[in-house]
Each structure stands twice: as C-alpha cells, then as structure tokens.
Amino acid sequence: MNAAFWILSIITVLGALFAVTLRNLVHCVLSLILFFLGIAGHYFLLRADFLGAVQILIYIGAVAVLMLFAIMLTRHVTGDEEEREVLGGKWWAGMGTAVIVAGLLWAVIRKDQLTAVLPAGGATTSVAEIGKALVTDWVVPFEAMAVLLTAALIGAVVIALEEVIRKR
Amino acid sequence: MSIPLSSYLMLSAFLFAIGLCGALSRKNAIIVLIGIEIMFNAGILNLMAFWHYKYITMPTAYMFAIFAIAIAAAESAIALALVIAVYRFYKSVTLDEMTDLKG
Amino acid sequence: MDHSEYLQQLVRQQWLIPFFPLVAAAIQSLLKRPARKPSAALTIVAMGLSCLFALRAFFATIGGGEHHDVERAVFNFTWFRFGTTSLDIGFILDPLTAGMAAMVAFVGFWIFVNATGYMADDENFTRFFCFLSLFAASMLGLVIANNLLLLFMCWELVGLCSYLLIGFWYFKPSAAAAMKKAFITTRIGDVGFLLGIVMLYWKTGTLNLYTHDALHPGALEQVSALALRSGWWGLSAASTIALLVFIGAMGKSAQFPLHVWLPDAMEGPTPVSALIHAATMVAAGVFMVGRMYPLFTADRGSWVMDFVMWVGCITAVFAATIAVAQFDIKRVLAYSTCSQLGYMVMALGAGSLVGGQFHLLTHAFFKALLFLGSGCVIIGTHHEQDMRKMGGLRKYMPITFWCYLIGMLALSGVPPFAGFFSKDEILLATFHRNKYAWGAATFAAFLTAFYMTRQMFMVFAGTWRGGRPEDYPHSKHAEAHGQATEAHEDHGGEPHEVSWNMWLPIAVLSLFSIGLGFFGHNYGEYLGAEAGGSEEGKAVVMGASLAVVALGLLLGWAIYGRKKMEKATDPDPLLGALRGVFIFLNNKWYIDELYAATVYRFTATCGIFFRLVDKLVVDGILHAIAWTAWAISQAFRWVGDEFFINGGFDTGCETVQLGGEELSKLQNGRIQNYFRVLSLGAAILLLIYFFT
Numbered sequence: 004m005n006a007a008f009w010i011l012s013i014i015t016v017l018g019a020l021f022a023v024t025l026r027n028l029v030h031c032v033l034s035l036i037l038f039f040l041g042i043a044g045h046y047f048l049l050r051a052d053f054l055g056a057v058q059i060l061i062y063i064g065a066v067a068v069l070m071l072f073a074i075m076l077t078r079h080v081t082g083d084e085e086e087r088e089v090l091g092g093k094w095w096a097g098m099g100t101a102v103i104v105a106g107l108l109w110a111v112i113r114k115d116q117l118t119a120v121l122p123a124g125g126a127t128t129s130v131a132e133i134g135k136a137l138v139t140d141w142v143v144p145f146e147a148m149a150v151l152l153t154a155a156l157i158g159a160v161v162i163a164l165e166e167v168i169r170k171r
Numbered sequence: 172m173s174i175p176l177s178s179y180l181m182l183s184a185f186l187f188a189i190g191l192c193g194a195l196s197r198k199n200a201i202i203v204l205i206g207i208e209i210m211f212n213a214g215i216l217n218l219m220a221f222w223h224y225k226y227i228t229m230p231t232a233y234m235f236a237i238f239a240i241a242i243a244a245a246e247s248a249i250a251l252a253l254v255i256a257v258y259r260f261y262k263s264v265t266l267d268e269m270t271d272l273k274g
Numbered sequence: 275m276d277h278s279e280y281l282q283q284l285v286r287q288q289w290l291i292p293f294f295p296l297v298a299a300a301i302q303s304l305l306k307r308p309a310r311k312p313s314a315a316l317t318i319v320a321m322g323l324s325c326l327f328a329l330r331a332f333f334a335t336i337g338g339g340e341h342h343d344v345e346r347a348v349f350n351f352t353w354f355r356f357g358t359t360s361l362d363i364g365f366i367l368d369p370l371t372a373g374m375a376a377m378v379a380f381v382g383f384w385i386f387v388n389a390t391g392y393m394a395d396d397e398n399f400t401r402f403f404c405f406l407s408l409f410a411a412s413m414l415g416l417v418i419a420n421n422l423l424l425l426f427m428c429w430e431l432v433g434l435c436s437y438l439l440i441g442f443w444y445f446k447p448s449a450a451a452a453m454k455k456a457f458i459t460t461r462i463g464d465v466g467f468l469l470g471i472v473m474l475y476w477k478t479g480t481l482n483l484y485t486h487d488a489l490h491p492g493a494l495e496q497v498s499a500l501a502l503r504s505g506w507w508g509l510s511a512a513s514t515i516a517l518l519v520f521i522g523a524m525g526k527s528a529q530f531p532l533h534v535w536l537p538d539a540m541e542g543p544t545p546v547s548a549l550i551h552a553a554t555m556v557a558a559g560v561f562m563v564g565r566m567y568p569l570f571t572a573d574r575g576s577w578v579m580d581f582v583m584w585v586g587c588i589t590a591v592f593a594a595t596i597a598v599a600q601f602d603i604k605r606v607l608a609y610s611t612c613s614q615l616g617y618m619v620m621a622l623g624a625g626s627l628v629g630g631q632f633h634l635l636t637h638a639f640f641k642a643l644l645f646l647g648s649g650c651v652i653i654g655t656h657h658e659q660d661m662r663k664m665g666g667l668r669k670y671m672p673i674t675f676w677c678y679l680i681g682m683l684a685l686s687g688v689p690p691f692a693g694f695f696s697k698d699e700i701l702l703a704t705f706h707r708n709k710y711a712w713g714a715a716t717f718a719a720f721l722t723a724f725y726m727t728r729q730m731f732m733v734f735a736g737t738w739r740g741g742r743p744e745d746y747p748h749s750k751h752a753e754a755h756g757q758a759t760e761a762h763e764d765h766g767g768e769p770h771e772v773s774w775n776m777w778l779p780i781a782v783l784s785l786f787s788i789g790l791g792f793f794g795h796n797y798g799e800y801l802g803a804e805a806g807g808s809e810e811g812k813a814v815v816m817g818a819s820l821a822v823v824a825l826g827l828l829l830g831w832a833i834y835g836r837k838k839m840e841k842a843t844d845p846d847p848l849l850g851a852l853r854g855v856f857i858f859l860n861n862k863w864y865i866d867e868l869y870a871a872t873v874y875r876f877t878a879t880c881g882i883f884f885r886l887v888d889k890l891v892v893d894g895i896l897h898a899i900a901w902t903a904w905a906i907s908q909a910f911r912w913v914g915d916e917f918f919i920n921g922g923f924d925t926g927c928e929t930v931q932l933g934g935e936e937l938s939k940l941q942n943g944r945i946q947n948y949f950r951v952l953s954l955g956a957a958i959l960l961l962i963y964f965f966t
Contacts, residue, residue, distance in 0.1 A: 005174060008174050008178070012182055015182070015186065016182075016185065016186065016189070019186050019189045019190065019209050020189060022193065022205050022206075022209060023189060023190070023192060023193025023196075023197065023202060023205065023206055023209070024193070028199065028201060028202070031201075031202060031205060032205070035205055035208065035209075038209065038212070039212070042212050042216060045216060045219075046216075046219060049219050049220065049222075049223040050223060050227065051219055051222070051223070051233065051236075053233075053237075054219065054233065054236055054237065054240075057237060057240060058240065061240055061241075061244050062208075062212075062240070062244075065244055066208065066243075066244055066247050069247065069248060069251055070201065070204070070205070070247075070251065072251075073201060073251040073254055073255060074201060076255050076258070077201070077254060077255060077258040077264050097191070097192060097194070097195020097196040097946075097950050097953070098192055098195070098196055100191065100195060100950060100953045100954050100957055101188045101189075101191040101192035101195065101953075102188070103954075103957045103961075104187070104188055104191060104953070104956075104957050104960070105184060105185060105187075105188035107957065107960050107961065107964060108180075108181075108184035108187070108188075109181060109184060110964075111964055112177050112180050112181050112184065113177075127227055127228075128227065128228065128229070128230045128233055132230055133230055133233055133234075133237075136230045136234060137234075141234050144234070144238055148238055148241050148242075151241075151242065151245055152241065152245055154245075155245035155246075155248055155249055156248070158249055158252070159248045159249055159251075159252040160252075162249070162252040162253055162255075162256050163252040163255050163256060191953060194949065195946065195949060195950050195953065198946070203946065266944060266945060266946045267944065267946075269943070269944065269945070270942060270943035270944055271943060272943035272944075272945070273941065273942050273943030273944075
C-alpha cells in the first residue's frame with residue numbers, strides 16, 4: 004500500500020505543479036485533470052469509494068470541461084494561445100507567502116507527529132449508508148444543496164447571457 | 172496501512188501551498204481559478220484523511236465532503252461565467268489590466 | 275584746673291584751627307566773580323580767627339610744667355568702622371604742633387594781606403583766595419594731625435593746592451608745565467611716604483601716632499618694639515619706615531634729586547611762592563620728619579640718619595651754587611629756599627630736632643619777608659623780574675628796601691638777626707656728627723651770604739637800568755594780569771613804592787626776623803630737648819660761620835658793589851671770571867636736561883608699551899571673548915535650532931508624506947494584490963497562533 008500512496012502522491016503533486024506553471028492554458032487544464040485523478044485515487048485509497056467516484060464525475064466531468072469551454076471562449080481574437088508573461092507583477096510576493104504557509108504547516112505537522120492507525124477489519128461507511136443518511140439525517144442540507152445548485156445554474160446563465168441578448 | 176496520518180496532512184499542505192502559489196502569482200484569471208480548485212481539493216483531502224483515521228464509521232465528514240464538492244462546482248461555474256463576462260468588457264483575462272477599482 | 279586737663283580740653287577744639295579757612299574756601303567757591311571785597315574780607319577774617327585759636331593753643335603749651343617731659347594732649351575718635359577694624363582721626367596738641375600752627379597761621383595771615391594788594395588787578399581774584407584758603411586749611415590740618423590718615427590726606431591736599439596755585443595763570447604754557455612738574459615730582463616722593471605708612475600700619479596695627487592708652491598704643495609709642503623687628507635692606511623696621519617716610523619728605527621739601535619742581539614753581543603769583551614754597555608747604559616735609567622723629571632715633575645704629583644728613587647737606591651746597599648764577603629775582607630766592615631746606619634736613623639727620631625746627635620757624639619768617647619783598651619789587655617795577663633790568667630801587671622804594679635788607683641779613687646769618695642763631699644750632703649739631711658735612715655746610719653759608727649780597731646790589735643799588743615808559747605799554751600789563759582793571763594807568767614807567775597793604779606785612783615780618791632769634795634756647799627747652807647738648811666746639815663753629823659770612827659779604831660788595839652794572843645788557847662780572855662754571859650753574863647743572871633724556875624718555879616709552887599691551891592683549895582678549903560668545907551662539911543656533919528643531923520637523927513631515935505615498939500604492943485596484951495581502955495576513959496570524 005505504501006507504494007500506491009507514493010505513486011498517487013507523485014501524480015497528484017505533479018499534476019498540481021504543472022497546472023499552475025504551464026504556459027499553455029489547455030495544458031494547464033489537462034494537468035489539472037491529472038491532478039483530479041490523483042485525488043480520486045487517494046480517495047479510493049482512503050476507502051471513500053463513493054467520494055472518489057463523485058470526484059471523477061463532477062470535477063473531471065464537469066468542472067474541467069467547463070474550464071475548457073471558458074478558455075475557448077476567452078481566447079484572443081488573433082488566436083494567439085501563448086501568453087507573453089506568465090507571471091504577474093510582484094509574483095514573488097505570492098510565492099513567498101505560499102512558502103511561508105507551507106513551512107508553517109510542515110513545522111506544525113512535524114511537531115505533532117500524528118500517528119493514527121486504521122482500525123482493523125476493513126470497516127467503512129458504505130455507499131448504502133451514505134445514501135440512507137442523505138435522505139434521513141442530512142436531508143435538509145441535501146435539499147439546500149439542490150436550491151444552491153439551481154441558483155448557481157440560473158446565475159451563471161444570467162451572467163453569461165447578457166451579451167447574447169444585447170447582440171440581438 | 173502503515174502510512175501515518177501526518178503524511179496525508181503534509182501532502183495536503185503541500186498541495187494547498189502549490190495552489191496558493193499559483194493563485195497569487197499568475198496573471199491569467201483562469202489559472203487563478205485553477206489554483207483555487209487545487210486548494211479546495213487539498214482541503215477536502217485533508218478532511219478525508221482525518222475521517223479515514225479517526226471517524227471512519229461515521230458519515231459526518233463524508234457528508235461534509237460531498238456537499239463541499241457540490242458547492243465548489245457551483246462556485247467554479249459562477250466564476251467562469253464571470254470570467255466570460257469580464258472578457259467581453261476588457262477583451263482580455265489578464266488581471267493586471269483590471270484596475271478600475273483603483274483609488 | 276590742672277594744666278594737662280586744660281590741654282586736654284583745648285585739644286578737642288583743635289579742629290577749629292583749620293575749620294575757618296575751610297569754610298571760607300567753601301563759601302568763596304560759590305561766590306559769583308568778581309567779588310573782590312567780600313572774598314578778601316572773608317579770607318582775612320577766617321585766617322585771623324585761625325590765628326587767634328592757634329595762638330591760644332600755643333600760649334597754653336608754653337605755660338607747661340616745671341618738668342622737662344613733653345606735654346602732649348591727644349584726642350582720637352573713630353571716623354568709620356568696617357568689620358572689626360576702624361579708621362580713626364585724631365588731633366594732637368604738643369609744643370611741636372602748637373609752634374608750627376602758630377607760625378603758619380600768623381605768617382599766612384600777613385601773606386594774605388599782602389596778596390590783596392598783589393592780586394588787586396587780577397580778574398581771577400576770588401578763585402585765588404578760594405585756593406589760598408583751602409591751602410591754609412589743609413596745611414593747618416596737617417599740622418594738628420595725630421593720625422597718619424589725616425596727615426596723608428592733608429599732605430595730598432596741600433600738594434593739590436600747590437598744583438592749582440602754581441598754575442594759577444594756566445593760560446601761560448610755562449605755568450601749565452610747571453604745575454604738572456610740581457605735582458608729579460612730589461607724587462614720586464609720596465609713593466615712598468605711602469609705603470612707609472602702610473608698613474607702619476602693618477607692623478603696629480594702628481595709624482594713630484599717640485594714644486596715651488597702654489592697651490592700644492599709638493604707632494609712635496611702639497617704636498622701641500619696632501626698632502627690634504627687622505625690616506628691609508638690612509635695617510630694623512623702625513628705620514625702614516623712617517627711610518620710606520623720608521622719601522616723601524624729599525619730594526615735598528625739594529631735596530636733591532627731587533628738587534626740580536621748586537624753581538619752576540615760581541611761575542605762580544609771588545604770594546603763593548611766599549606762603550607755599552617758602553614758609554609752609556615745603557616745610558611740611560621737615561615738619562613731618564620732626565613729627566615722626568621717634569622712628570628715626572629709635573635705632574641708633576642704622577645709617578638712615580646719616581643718609582638724611584647727607585641728603586640735606588648735598589642739597590644745601592648744590593642749591594646754593596645754582597643761586598649764585600641766576601638772574602630772576604624769584605629764582606634766586608627759590609634756590610635759596612631749597613638750600614635752607616637742605617640745612618633743616620641736615621640738622622634733623624645730625625640728630626638735632628631743635629635745630630631743624632627752629633630754623634624752620636625763623637626761615638619761614640625771613641623767607642616770607644624776602645618773597646613778599648620781591649613781590650613788592652615786581653609790582654613796583656611793573657612786572658619786571660629780571661634783576662639785570664632793575665637797579666637803584668633804593669631811591670624809589672625805601673620801605674621795601676629796608677625790610678628786604680633785614681631779611682637778607684637774617685638769611686645770610688648775620689648776628690643779631692634770627693638766621694644767625696638758628697643756623698648756628700644746625701652747624702653745631704653737624705659739627706658733632708661729621709666734620710666733612712659741617713665743612714660743606716659752612717661753605718654753603720659762605721655762598722648764601724655771597725649771592726644775597728649780589729642780589730641786593732643788583733636790585734637796589736646803582737642806577738635804574740629798566741626801560742622807559744614807552745617800553746612798557748599797557749598791553750604788557752594786561753597780558754600779565756589777564757585783562758585787569760586800569761589801576762596802573764596814571765603813572766609813568768618808573769618804579770614806585772607799593773600800597774600799604776603790601777608793605778605793612780613785610781614790616782611786621784621783619785620785626786620777627788630781628789627778634790625771633792633770641793628765643794632759640796627757650797625753644798629748645800620748650801620742645802623738651804635734652805638740656806645743653808654738647809657745647810664743646812661751639813666757639814669753633816661760631817667763629818667759622820662768622821668768618822665765612824663776613825667773607826661772603828665782602829666778596830659780594832667787591833664784585834658787585836664797587837663797580838655796578840651800567841646797562842641791562844652788561845654781562846655779569848662773574849661771567850668774565852668763571853665763564854664755564856657760571857654757565858653751568860646758570861643752567862642748574864643741566865639736571866632738567868638729564869631728567870628729560872632719561873626719566874621722561876623711559877616713562878614715555880613705558881607708556882607706549884603699555885598702550886600697545888592694552889590694544890593688543892586686553893582688546894585682543896576682549897575681542898576673543900566676544901567672538902567666542904558669538905561663535906557659541908551660532909553653534910547653538912545651528913545645532914539646536916537648524917539641525918534638530920527645524921530639521922527634525924522637516925524630516926518628520928517628509929516621512930509622513932512618503933509613507934502615505936507608499937501606502938497608497940496598496941490600493942491599486944488589482945484584486946490579485948488584495949488577495950496577496952490577505953494571504954500574507956493570514957500567514958502572520960497563523961504564525962502568531964502556532965508559536966505563542
């Protein structure tokens with residue numbers, strides 16, 4: 004199992020890295036997809052099967068595709084895909100901040116040395132349980148989520164729609 | 172498994188930092204959104220790592236994670252719609268050029 | 275009442291003697307000029323009152339007891355105190371003082387009467403009598419002083435009055451120069467005097483001379499102790515003080531080498547010469563030595579007394595030689611005075627207080643007589659002073675002639691006139707002390723007789739060599755008197771006798787010149803001298819002095835009397851005989867020229883040097899201090915004000931402004947920047963949270 008963890012971790016980290024450093028936006032999104040895959044693999048490794056599936060469905064299937072569409076729609080008219088400057092002004096400020104945060108978290112984790120061992124037996128929350136919980140204990144958030152998604156849908160359409168109406 | 176919890180935590184922290192880096196350093200708005208997504212996922216991975224090691228029989232964290240993913244998806248939809256709308260006005264998506272809030 | 279009690283009562287009133295002339299001087303200084311009659315009356319009356327009081331004191335001391343101790347009454351009182359010390363003033367009434375005061379007052383009175391005639395035409399009449407009264411007051415104050423402070427004050431005051439009166443006709447350059455010379459020369463002597471006073475005060479702790487108080491003895495009552503303590507130059511304290519004090523007397527009494535001012539002092543009016551420079555002020559030095567005599571005699575083994583004697587002897591001979599070759603009638607008398615003062619000093623040095631003091635008294639009378647007589651001559655010949663232009667005045671001014679003759683005989687030492695007796699005392703005392711000094715003094719007596727005879731023949735005998743009326747226009751009169759009245763208009767250019775207020779005083783004085791000599795012995799007793807003294811050698815001395823006097827008179831008649839000068843331009847007979855010597859003597863041994871080349875030049879150089887020091891050093895220091903103050907103020911201004919206060923303020927304002935400029939860059943409208951700041955803040959919070 005250790006090997007699986009390390010391989011997945013490498014895939015995930017590489018995916019994230021390339022996602023933020025590549026020049027070509029499409030390559031970035033593809034790398035992001037790789038990242039999502041790695042995360043899904045980690046979920047599977049953590050015995051959260053349903054979540055892994057959801058991850059693949061939603062993130063890769065919807066969010067990444069959406070990003071591709073957005074990239075398509077926001078290209079320069081000239082068709083120039085390359086950016087001249089990758090980094091924004093004063094990029095080192097952000098980099099520094101990130102480094103600080105990373106360092107902090109690392110120091111903390113090292114200090115605490117959290118070691119927990121999985122209880123034996125392979126017990127986990129099954130999908131059936133999750134499904135049952137969704138409509139019994141967690142029904143209110145579930146419905147609220149539905150409302151939220153509806154609002155988001157309508158909102159996105161409205162925001163992106165304006166131009167179409169005007170152009171007419 | 173013999174992977175300690177701290178490994179997962181470090182991993183998620185690392186990913187979070189990478190996402191933060193990208194969000195702060197790149198001048199393309201879409202890359203910023205990508206960075207935000209990375210941060211989101213890192214956080215949820217963290218949550219699930221804890222669930223796995225301590226509360227694996229309880230669905231609470233699981234639910235949380237499911238809803239979080241849903242919200243993240245909604246949020247990215249809205250954000251991308253905004254990017255398209257902004258693109259129409261500025262004819263570009265580089266954040267450096269959007270300084271109308273200045274002053 | 276008891277005699278000493280009577281004296282004690284009188285001494286409290288001693289201050290009255292100088293008081294009247296002082297008041298007269300004060301009133302006259304306020305009078306409007308001219309005020310001849312009131313001024314003259316005031317002065318004469320005041321002096322007369324002084325004379326009465328002085329004579330009363332004198333007669334009181336005569337009626338002394340049978341004992342030979344000196345009766346001395348003193349009265350001291352405190353003038354002012356500071357801390358624990360106090361300054362006293364005191365009066366004394368003893369034979370020395372009483373005799374001197376009586377003489378000063380009496381002779382002064384007659385001189386004042388004469389002066390009303392002499393200065394009749396002068397327009398500064400009131401000022402003259404004001405100064406004369408002030409002088410009389412200070413001289414009398416000096417005489418009655420029992421306290422060195424009072425004595426020194428009066429000493430300086432008489433010096434001041436002498437200065438004012440010598441230069442009375444200050445518009446004449448020669449008079450202005452003479453008044454300065456007199457003051458400065460006597461000042462040099464006064465330095466020694468002051469040093470002596472200070473040293474005396476230091477050694478004895480008091481300035482009073484006699485106190486009759488065993489607990490706080492006066493300075494002169496401590497001389498035996500002083501004679502044992504050591505002073506300077508190998509002398510005892512008493513002798514050192516005596517020497518210093520004598521230097522003051524040398525200045526005031528015109529002893530060699532401080533004699534140079536006395537002949538020049540003849541620039542003043544003749545009554546001034548009579549009073550100040552014959553009878554009283556110059557005698558003050560002699561009197562002062564007599565007053566401080568216990569200091570001189572306390573230490574018998576010291577050389578101070580011999581020093582005094584030789585100074586006097588040298589002066590006597592030196593001045594007499596110069597008098598032989600002078601042509602101005604007053605100059606002859608001036609050098610004669612100088613010579614006689616030398617005699618008095620010599621007597622004091624030889625140990626004879628009586629001799630010196632007696633000669634002082636007699637000399638006062640006949641010298642005043644001679645000077646007043648010369649004043650009459652001057653007025654009578656219309657301000658002629660050159661003897662070569664006189665002659666034959668016996669016919670024109672008989673009264674003056676006879677009185678002058680009496681004075682001349684007294685001065686020459688012809689018996690039975692007063693000068694013979696007093697001079698004899700001196701010569702006797704000197705004979706006992708040192709034969710060489712006696713020989714020189716006798717030679718001086720010969721010269722005295724000679725030059726006085728010369729003067730008599732040149733002035734009174736022969737024919738009138740002076741000018742005719744047209745040689746003396748009235749402008750010359752006016753010039754000499756300073757725009758006087760026209761009292762002299764009505765007579766011709768011939769000499770004439772003077773008015774009664776001028777010849778009466780000389781008549782009175784000539785009486786005294788005749789008669790005073792017989793009281794020599796009484797005077798000795800009166801002063802309390804040891805009876806007798808050594809009488810041996812008296813015959814030798816008397817014989818010798820008679821012989822030289824006769825020789826002098828004979829020689830004078832032989833040279834000047836047999837073949838008299840015909841015209842004013844005739845050369846002096848001596849000129850032919852002793853040409854070089856005569857010229858040397860006529861030029862006063864060139865002493866004045868010597869002083870001019872050495873002392874004056876040295877003083878002038880010192881003056882220039884000190885002026886340079888003043889300008890460079892003192893002014894330099896002053897400028898340096900001022901510049902330093904300015905520089906410090908500038909430094910403070912620069913550092914404190916400019917740099918810190920202004921600069922600090924400016925910098926603060928600039929910092930705020932720049933900070934604002936920098937901070938405003940945060941709000942640049944770029945969202946990503948806001949995000950960065952946000953995450954940085956979050957990181958800091960995490961830091962704080964996790965590590966504290």
